[in-house]
Amino acid sequence: MTNPLNLLSLDDLRRRTSMKWRHFAPDVLPLWVAEMDVPLAEPIVRAVGQALAIGDTGYPEGTAYAEAFTAFAGERWGWRFDVQASSNIPDVMGGIAEILKLVTEPGAVVVVNSPVYTPFYRYVEHMGRRVIEAPLGAGQRIDPETLERAFAAAAASRRGAAFLLCNPHNPTGTVHSREELAVVAGLAEHHGVRVLADEIHAPIVHCESAHVPYLSLAGTERAFAMLSASKGWNLAGLKAALVVAGADAAGDLERLPQEVRSGPSHVGLIAHVAALRDGRAWLDRLLSGLDQNRRLLGELLADQLPGAVYSPPAGTYLAWIDCRALGLGEDPAAVFLERGRVALSSGPRFGTGGAGHVRLNLATSPEILADAVARMASAIR
Ligand SMILES: Cc1ncc(COP(=O)(O)O)c(C=O)c1O
Numbered sequence: 001m002t003n004p005l006n007l008l009s010l011d012d013l014r015r016r017t018s019m020k021w022r023h024f025a026p027d028v029l030p031l032w033v034a035e036m037d038v039p040l041a042e043p044i045v046r047a048v049g050q051a052l053a054i055g056d057t058g059y060p061e062g063t064a065y066a067e068a069f070t071a072f073a074g075e076r077w078g079w080r081f082d083v084q085a086s087s088n089i090p091d092v093m094g095g096i097a098e099i100l101k102l103v104t105e106p107g108a109v110v111v112v113n114s115p116v117y118t119p120f121y122r123y124v125e126h127m128g129r130r131v132i133e134a135p136l137g138a139g140q141r142i143d144p145e146t147l148e149r150a151f152a153a154a155a156a157s158r159r160g161a162a163f164l165l166c167n168p169h170n171p172t173g174t175v176h177s178r179e180e181l182a183v184v185a186g187l188a189e190h191h192g193v194r195v196l197a198d199e200i201h202a203p204i205v206h207c208e209s210a211h212v213p214y215l216s217l218a219g220t221e222r223a224f225a226m227l228s229a230s231k232g233w234n235l236a237g238l239k240a241a242l243v244v245a246g247a248d249a250a251g252d253l254e255r256l257p258q259e260v261r262s263g264p265s266h267v268g269l270i271a272h273v274a275a276l277r278d279g280r281a282w283l284d285r286l287l288s289g290l291d292q293n294r295r296l297l298g299e300l301l302a303d304q305l306p307g308a309v310y311s312p313p314a315g316t317y318l319a320w321i322d323c324r325a326l327g328l329g330e331d332p333a334a335v336f337l338e339r340g341r342v343a344l345s346s347g348p349r350f351g352t353g354g355a356g357h358v359r360l361n362l363a364t365s366p367e368i369l370a371d372a373v374a375r376m377a378s379a380i381r
Contacts (some may be wrong), residue, residue: 001285001288002285003285003286003288003289003292004038004039004041004282004285004286004289005036005037005038005286005289005290005293005363005364005365005366006289006365006366007038007039008037008038008039008365010368013037014026018035018236018237019033019035020032020033020035020361023343024337024343027341028337028341028342028343029341029342029343029368029371029372029375030343031342031343031344031360031361031362031364031368031369031372032333032343032344032345032359032361033345033361034170034231034236034317034318034361034363035234035236035361035363036234036286036317036361036363036364037363037364037365037368038234038286038363040233040234041233041274041275041278041279041282041283042282043274043275043277043278043279043282044233044235044271044274044275044279046274047270047271047273047274047278048238048267048270048271048274051266051267051270052267056266056267056270057266057267058266059262059266060088060262060264060265060266060269063083063086064269064273065088065240065242065264065269065272065273065276066081066083066086066088066242066244067083068272068273068276068277069081069086069227069229069242069276070083071276071277072203072276072277072280073213073227075280076203076211077202077210077211077212077213077216078216079213079215079216081215081225081244082250084250085244085245085246085247085249085250085253086242086243086244086245086253087242087243087253087256087260087261088240088241088242088261088262088263088264088269089226089241089242089243089256089260089261089263089264090239090240090241090260090263090264090265091228091230091236091239091240091241091264092198092200092226092228092230092241093119093123094241094260094263095226095241095242095243095260096123096164096196096198096226097123097126097127098243098256098257098260099196099224099243099252099256100123100124100127100129100162100196101127102252102253102255102256103160103162103194103249103252104129104159104160104161104162104194105159105160106127106128106129106159107128107129107130107157107159108129108130108154108157108159108160108161108162109129109130109131109132109153109154109157109159109161109162110124110129110130110131110132110154110161110162110163110164111131111132111133111134111147111150111151111154111161111162111163111164111193112124112131112132112133112134112163112164112166112351113133113134113135113136113142113147113165113166113169114133114134114135114136114350114351114352114353114354115135115136115171115172115320115347115350115351115352115353115354115357116164116166116169116170116171116350116351117166117170117171117198117350118349118350118351120164120166121351124164129162130157132150132153132154133150133351133352134146134147134149134150134151135351135352135353136169136172136174136353140169140172140174140320141174141176141180142176142180142183142184144183144187147163147184147187148187148191151163151187151188151190151191151193152191154191154193155191155192155193160194161191161192161193161194162193162194162195162196163184163188163193163194163195163196164196164198165184165195165196165197165198165214166198166201167181167197167198167199167201167202167211167212167214168199168201168202168204168205168211168313168314168315168316169315169316170201170316170318171316171318171320171345171350171354171357171359172313172320173312173313173314173315173316173318173319173320174313174314174315175205175209175210175211175314175315176212177212178212178217181212181214181217182217182218182219184214185214185217185218185219185220185223186219188219188220188222188223189219189222194222194223194224194249195214195220195222195223195224196223196224196225196226197213197214197215197223197224197225197226198226199211199213199214199225199226199227200226200227200228200230200231200241201231201232201315201316202227202232202315203229203231203232203233203283204231204232204286204287204290204315204316204317205314205315206287206290206291206294206312206313206314206315207287207291208314209314209315211315213225215244215246220246221246221247221248221249222246222248222249223246223249224243224244224245224246224249224253225243225244226241226242226243226244227241227242227243227244228240228241228242228272229271229272229275229276229279230272231316231317232275232283232286233271233272233275233279233282233283234363235268235271235272235275238265238267238268238271238272239264239265239268240264240265240268240269240271240272241264243256286363290317290362290363292366293317293362293363293364293366293369294312294313294319294362295312296366296369296370297310297312297319297360297362297369297373298310298312300369300370300373301321301373304373304374304376304377305323305326305373305376305377305380307323307325307326308321308322308323308325308326309321309322309324309325310322313362317361317362317363318359318360318361318362319359319360319361319362320357320358320359321344321357321358321359321360322356322357323347323356323357323358324355324356324357326380327380328356328379328380329356330347330348330355330356331346331347331348331355332344332347332356332357332358333345333346333347333358334346335379335380336358336375336376336379338379339378339379339380340375340376340377340378340379341375342371342372342375342376342379344358344359344360344361344372344376345358345359345360345361346358347359360372
């Protein structure tokens, strides 16, 4: 069984023109933004190729994406959703912005669990809402007391409070348990906080953990979930995503304007549907390659950067590394970039809890991963 992470050389990858490969100078090894160093899964290439061959490049129609996703979710997570209570959206972050517009007023407070995906801050601020952080607690897990305080403060704003749940969590790779999510649901109901669960990383959960879809829990009827095949199959450039409403949020979703619903790329939808329907064996091969990489990273760090603290992520292909003992200051990624010519994501950009950390993208070959750690080590010599 071929590991998709082993198929592309550095020369192949440097031909790419996407952000990961073009943002930094050519002597920098990029392991930052969430793009994967894999060729596309064969069923996706076939489906998109067929569409191009017959000029099927118009506007999207229908519910094929939601149908493919609910079947995938049923098989993988034992959860199916009502296709009628979902909508296509162009991408997850755009969908979050639109839902915030529907369920909160300008000036509302939006709670996030820092450290968290940087655009959570940027999009909320762009929408004229205000972020309150509820930092993750011990073991990078949601701390109910901290969350409750943040929910109470958000509800006090009286402009409609919301919570952006990241499930699984970027950048720490935390996979929230059913019990933890039940606590979140209880607190959200109690304080009248609308939950938007970003589940874009859900297809990438490793064998010892299990993804629990937020909407599968009782008490989440007023919540929304954002789903996409874009992380699992590396389709960010083929834009498409889905928003699913809980039973009591379907009325809100009906107010989502047609211009948002018809925003995804038709070819993007074809690619995502092919991934979910016919790309499951490929996803399993990817997961097994990522599993090897998350262990390999532990060995490489122990050997060459013993001061770095790292636990293999339970979900996502992102590794969150605590570099505080290395004496590289607030932003070790800046030092690794300047001295080691390796690009990682800068910890402080993920908010409170990010200082002294870096995020490393594991979705690459073992050779590139080894080169990256060697470059990191060279930066501290
Ligand atoms: C948690 C999270 N949400 C959303 C996104 C971006 O999704 P989209 O491109 O669909 O907006 C990412 C990308 O890495 C992510 O990590």
